[in-house]
Amino acid sequence: MTQGRKRVVALISGRGSNMEALLRVARLPGCPYEIVGVVSNVPGAKGLEMAARAGVATAVVNHRSFETREAFEEVLHETLLVFAADIVACAGFMRIMTEGFVGRWEGRMLNIHPSLLPLFRGLHTHRRALKAGVKVHGATVHFVTPELDGGPIIIQGAVPVLPDDDEGALAARVLQVEHRIYPAALWQVAAGKCRLEEGRVKTSDWPVAERARLFCPDVDILPRQD
Ligand code: GRF
Numbered sequence: 001m002t003q004g005r006k007r008v009v010a011l012i013s014g015r016g017s018n019m020e021a022l023l024r025v026a027r028l029p030g031c032p033y034e035i036v037g038v039v040s041n042v043p044g045a046k047g048l049e050m051a052a053r054a055g056v057a058t059a060v061v062n063h064r065s066f067e068t069r070e071a072f073e074e075v076l077h078e079t080l081l082v083f084a085a086d087i088v089a090c091a092g093f094m095r096i097m098t099e100g101f102v103g104r105w106e107g108r109m110l111n112i113h114p115s116l117l118p119l120f121r122g123l124h125t126h127r128r129a130l131k132a133g134v135k136v137h138g139a140t141v142h143f144v145t146p147e148l149d150g151g152p153i154i155i156q157g158a159v160p161v162l163p164d165d166d167e168g169a170l171a172a173r174v175l176q177v178e179h180r181i182y183p184a185a186l187w188q189v190a191a192g193k194c195r196l197e198e199g200r201v202k203t204s205d206w207p208v209a210e211r212a213r214l215f216c217p218d219v220d221i222l223p224r225q226d
Contacts, residue, residue: 006190009037009085011076011093016047017175018091018112018182023054025183033190037083039076041095057083063095073101080105089186090144099146107196109144110189112182114174116140116156121149126170129161137161137170139178141185143196152201154194157181157215184214 008026010019016038023035038051041063048058059079066072072095080088090111102109115125117140120132129137138158145151157177161170188194194203 005031006033006086007036007084008033008087008089008186008190009039009080009083010035010051010089010091012038012040012045012047012091013042013094014045014047014092016045016050016092018178019047019089020050020054021179022089022091022183022186023051023056025187031187031190033087033186036085037079039079039083041072041076041093047092059083069096069098070100073098077101077104087186087190089182091182096148097144097146102144102146105144107143110154110182110186111142111144111149111151112178113140113142113149114171114178116158117142117149117153126167126174130165130167130170135161137174139174139181141182143201145199152196152199154185154189154201155181155211155214181214 008022010022012019019038025031026033026035035056037057037059038048039059039061040048041061043060043062048060051058061072061076061079063072066075086108088105088109090109113125115129116136116138119134120128126137136158138156140156141154142151143154157180159173159177185194188203188206193205194201
């Protein structure tokens, strides 16, 4: 029954809740992708257990075992080839990747970042959002390019920043959005309805209304068509 589905490998470094969300949607009828493997650069990463319990093959490529970034990436790349990955989904994968490695997966590697890019690239996004006093925050799924958190945006999801928020409360609200938009983006990419062309995201047959509802489901910004 899995014939024709795109083979996705998730790269993780920790908890793996985004990977779990991708996996949950992969089980829905008609989903155009399957998660064929989960690879972590951190031995003992919590998400590995979860993947194994779900019957997904796992592998560890420990970056600390390599002298150079390139040597690490060479083995990571080979591992992805062993899984015969069509698409690579970075899901809390905390490694900066070289241009060479990224180039090999151009248009086939996605990432989720916990901010409304291009705001707050890098780490501690929720802390920085609170400090900046923004009233809207969120998450972004984008194609990976050599520029850190700088690749073309596929979809974003927004949440309000509430007056009493601390970093944890805001992170939890954003995480819910992450779990909704990442599977949606991967679905479209796997279905061939969203692709990277000449450095830009091209979509076809992905209704604007659906994307708008994913962006901010609590606000009806477009007339409903159903
Ligand atoms: C998520 O917030 C993701 O956006 C960021 O790291 C976190 C990973 O969480 N890149 P999880 O491992 O998916 O639970």
